[in-house]
Amino acid sequence: MKPPAIGLDFGTTNSAIALVGPDGRSRLARFDRFDRFEGAGPNDEALETFRSVLYFEEDEEDGRVHVHSGPNAIARYLASEEKQGRLVQSLKSFLASRLFTATQVMGRTYRLEDLIALLLKPLREQAEQRFGVPVERIVAGRPVHFxxxxxxxxxxxxLRRLTAALHNAGFREVTFEYEPVGAAYHYEQGLGRDELILIADFGGGTSDFSLLRVxxxxxxxxxxAQSILGHDGVGLAGDVFDGQLVRHLVAPRLGRGAEFRSVMGNNVLPVPGWIYGHLERWHHVSLLKSPKTLRLLLDLRREALEPEKLDALxxxxxxxxxFLLYGATEAAKRALSEDTKTTFRFEHESVAIAALLPRTRFEQWIAEPLEAIARCVDRLLHRAGVADTEIDRVFLTGGTSLVPAVRAxxxxxxxxxxxxxGGELTSVASGLALRAAEG
Ligand SMILES: Nc1ncnc2c1ncn2[C@@H]1O[C@H](COP(=O)(O)OP(=O)(O)OP(=O)(O)O)[C@@H](O)[C@H]1O
Ligand SMILES: [Mg+2]
Structure with missing residues (x-):
């Protein structure tokens, strides 16, 4: 008997897993909904995706550390009043980083591949329950460039670390395929004629392109093998757009560019920029919570010309x-996919930020990554020796393809x-399963 054909899309923000049934169609595993999700990213409404997030928390009674994965992690994080636990996200975007080998979480050291395995094992087990078949042999997606x-x-x-993580999570046999090729298989379903297509998949961490005949x-x-004309990609997508919103909209209100008096004299100096660099990659905010950095911030606050901004920081x-900050920037970004203006709002106890945000301003802030994306498409077509006019169809997928400036x-x-x-959050997983069915 043929093994079940399963595709896994481990995404920076969302993951999904699909199985091709006897009818040759792919269906997605569904994950439990946690209804008290207000404030979590709106993606959590989609039951066919699994948020790529971990939450560590210590049991108040026995002091043991519990690790929650996916929707469970968000639910536990939101339920915890003190937020003493640790939320770990965007793990995929560290895979190529030599600097990130291991990290301490609540007194234990975890390698990156251990963390990813902790995330993916529950996903695998839940998929196994849903599908009723072993979920061990899979075609897994990989970005063109990490x-x-x-x-x-x-x-x-x-790739080595991703392979180790998948094995640790119980996926015993893994074949990799480029994520945009997965999306191509999805697009091809039901296509009546051959086409030369450009697939563009815009996620949280990466924008990936493939040129192929389907x-x-x-x-x-x-x-x-003959059908693939080329791949290219860049490590720039939705997370970078969120970062730009933090940089231009939030950070100035938390003291970026604000000045403080130097202890050494009468100089007036800005608050060090690296602090705001961490804010832009919001999953790094927890790194600022060390006693040393907090001391520095308190010192700066004493000398600050606008202390209320430092208080907010x-x-x-x-x-x-x-995470809450990210929720607010992401909500504004998504609103701008629908409307030409929105109000950015962030509130937590004493801190309240509200700002009107026209889409045009957001588009100015993301102009650079957009140009890099456009250049990447140029490079791919140029290398493949394909003229724009030869392309029959362009298929846009991934959550970030909903940004009007990306579509434009x-x-x-x-x-x-x-x-x-179409299939913004699920086309890659569904296509990878179709690819697995081809053998
Ligand atoms: N309506 C929307 N408008 C703008 N951006 C959106 C919208 N919906 C989702 N996104 C963004 O899409 C991204 C997630 O997309 P997706 O789930 O395709 O990524 P991923 O597969 O997890 O990441 P990657 O493919 O880079 O590993 C996030 O940055 C999210 O903010
Ligand atoms: Mg993706």
Whole structure:
């Protein structure tokens, strides 16, 4: 008997897993909904995705550390009043980082691959329950370029660690496939004729592109290897857009660019920029909560010309509000996918930030990453020797493809009649399962 065909998309923000049934169609595993989710990212409404997040908390009675994964992690985090636990996120974006080998969480050391395994094991077990078949042999997605990978050795490191994490999570046999190729398989379903397509998958951490031929001649046993004309990608996507919102909208209200008197004399100096660098990658906010940094912030506050901004910053750091801050920036970003303006709001006890945000301003802030994305598409087409006019269709997928300025790059370049989109959060997993079914 053929083993079940299963595809896993381990994403920076969301993960999903799909199985191809006897009818040849892929279906997604569904995960329990935790209803008291107000304030969590709106993605949690989607039952077919599993948030790529861990929450560590200590049992008040026996002092043991419990680790929660996915929707459970968000629910526990939100339920905890003191927020003494530790939320760990965007793990995928550290895979290529030589600096991140292991981290201490509540007195224990975890390697990156251990953390990812802790995240994926419950996902695997829940999928097994839903599907009623062993979830051990899979086709797993990988980005074309991992975030922060500058050279081939970094890509190799990332893949090695991802493989180890998957094995530790109980996926015994893993075949990797590029994530945009997964999306291509999804797109190809039901296609009546062959097409040359450009697949663009915009996630949380990476933007990935593939140029390939799809359609009946390829899906009916044709040579797939011949169908792929090229891949490219950049480690820039939704997380970087969120970071820009923090930089331009939030950080100035928490003292970025504000000045303090230097102890050494009458100089007036700005608050050190590295502090705000951590805020921009909101899952790094917890790193600021060390006694040393808190002392520095308190010293700065004493000398600050605008102490109330430093008070707000200290409040955010002390209460480890990175996740709430992210929730607020992400909500504003999503609102701007629908409307041309929105109001950014962030509130926690004494800190309240509200600011009107027109879409045009957001688009100015993300202009640089958008250009890098457009250049990446140029590079791919150029290397493959394919002219824009030869492309039959562009398929946009991934959560960040919902950002109008991202779509605009393709609408302008290829014309609306050639641009398609869909399956933003699930097309990769569903396509990887179809790929697994091909053997
Ligand atoms: N309506 C929306 N408008 C703008 N951005 C959105 C919207 N919905 C989701 N996103 C963004 O999409 C990203 C998540 O997309 P997705 O789930 O495709 O990523 P991922 O697969 O987890 O990441 P990666 O593929 O980079 O590993 C997040 O940055 C999220 O903020
Ligand atoms: Mg993805």
């Amino acid at each position: 975030v922060g990978a500058d050279e081939p050795a970094d890509e190799e490191l990332a 359609g009946p001649s390829f899906s009916d046993g044709g040579d797939r 200290i409040h955010v750091v002390r209460n480890d509000l990175g 790059i393709f609408l302008e370049r290829f014309g609306p009649e050639r641009v398609r989109s």
